[in-house]
Amino acid sequence: xxxxxxxxxxxxxxxxxxxxxxxxxxxxxxxxxxxxxxxxxxxxxxxxxxxxxxxxxxxxxxxxxxxxxxxxxxxxxxxxxxxxxxxxxxxxxxxxxxxxxxxxxxxxxxxxx
Amino acid sequence: xxxxxxxxxxxxxxxxxxxxxxxxxxxxxxxxxxxxxxxxxxxxxxxxxxxxxxxxxxxxxxxxxxxxxxxxxxxxxxxxxxxxxxxxxxxxxxxxxxxxxxxxxxxxxxxxxxxx
Numbered sequence: 001x002x003x004x005x006x007x008x009x010x011x012x013x014x015x016x017x018x019x020x021x022x023x024x025x026x027x028x029x030x031x032x033x034x035x036x037x038x039x040x041x042x043x044x045x046x047x048x049x050x051x052x053x054x055x056x057x058x059x060x061x062x063x064x065x066x067x068x069x070x071x072x073x074x075x076x077x078x079x080x081x082x083x084x085x086x087x088x089x090x091x092x093x094x095x096x097x098x099x100x101x102x103x104x105x106x107x108x109x110x111x112x113x
Numbered sequence: 114x115x116x117x118x119x120x121x122x123x124x125x126x127x128x129x130x131x132x133x134x135x136x137x138x139x140x141x142x143x144x145x146x147x148x149x150x151x152x153x154x155x156x157x158x159x160x161x162x163x164x165x166x167x168x169x170x171x172x173x174x175x176x177x178x179x180x181x182x183x184x185x186x187x188x189x190x191x192x193x194x195x196x197x198x199x200x201x202x203x204x205x206x207x208x209x210x211x212x213x214x215x216x217x218x219x220x221x222x223x224x225x226x227x228x229x
Contacts, residue, residue, distance in 0.1 A: 035217075043204070
């Protein structure tokens with residue numbers, strides 16, 4: 001069965017640079033969630049989209065922005081990167097008829113040096 | 114706001130034995146979902162089991178079962194016949210029942226080690 005795809009899997013950036021993370025949800029899933037997991041931490045909700053509209057917002061820095069496109073894939077844009085942004089970024093997807101089933105992608109490991 | 118508490122940072126169990134992982138939560142909601150996710154060294158988040166708060170019957174998935182005590186706001190995971198592949202970080206998570214805001218709130222996690 002198709003799963004959530006995230007790219008790239010690993011990304012190394014320097015401070016003050018910009019990064020773009022991509023997420024391709026499971027086919028026919030219309031809702032996408034982004035989570036950030038710092039080293040030794042639990043995943044923290046950043047933002048979610050339903051039918052290309054932002055549906056909820058968590059502890060996402062103003063330096064970050066995200067959107068969902070017409071094909072339901074989503075991109076997380078991160079600017080002015082800081083050392084503290086180094087983390088594993090998960091994307092999860094669900095369908096509107098079954099939002100209690102969130103399927104996670106493998107994550108993108110971002111390292112800021 | 115909802116909170117999820119996992120007070121045990123680490124646990125260890127002998128292969129083939131049974132282990133119980135604890136989780137408590139706090140919410141003013143009446144309808145919600147509770148989950149246990151497994152995160153092995155690969156860091157992939159894998160759904161282990163899900164419980165709907167309005168269902169009194171405890172969820173079971175093969176070797177995994179929960180003890181859901183709604184009044185006590187407790188949601189523990191029992192792993193029977195532990196296997197080496199069960200070694201992982203386990204996160205307890207909460208989700209409200211409303212459709213628009215269905216984000217997951219996680220506990221701090223517990224590291225489970227299965228000894229051969």
